[in-house]
Amino acid sequence: MASEFAEMLAALVGGVPGAVGAVFIDWEGEAVDQFGHIPEMDIKLIGAHWGVVLNLIKNMLSPQLLGNAHQIILSSDKADIIVQVVDKDYCIVLAMKESSHLGMALHQLERTSVEICTHM
Numbered sequence: 001m002a003s004e005f006a007e008m009l010a011a012l013v014g015g016v017p018g019a020v021g022a023v024f025i026d027w028e029g030e031a032v033d034q035f036g037h038i039p040e041m042d043i044k045l046i047g048a049h050w051g052v053v054l055n056l057i058k059n060m061l062s063p064q065l066l067g068n069a070h071q072i073i074l075s076s077d078k079a080d081i082i083v084q085v086v087d088k089d090y091c092i093v094l095a096m097k098e099s100s101h102l103g104m105a106l107h108q109l110e111r112t113s114v115e116i117c118t119h120m
Helices: 004-014 040-060 102-118
Strands: 019-026 031-036 071-075 079-087 090-097
Touching: 004 019, 004 031, 004 090, 004 102, 019 040, 019 102, 031 040, 040 071, 040 079, 040 090, 071 102, 079 102, 090 102
Parallel strands: none
Antiparallel strands: 019 031, 019 090, 071 079, 079 090
């Protein structure tokens, strides 16, 4: 039986055409839970790598000048990645095909982030 977080991630991926997976990670990039149409190890690695990127960006930003990072969006020729901060210790990484609808993905990610926060 899937956990509550896995069910939320499955709803996120199912709600974004072109999404291939989502992973809920902690401050070290370790997967708390995931859902994907790609191998489990692949989505976990995507989460781990983007967790490192998020931490680097957080360390580069000056909270006094720019504030705290809430989101990272990468759009490339082959894929799109969105990292959504859930709270200071957790985030969601959503992996999508390049043809995905970013606006819908951002909306669904925000909704999922709020939902996960209420269950933590």
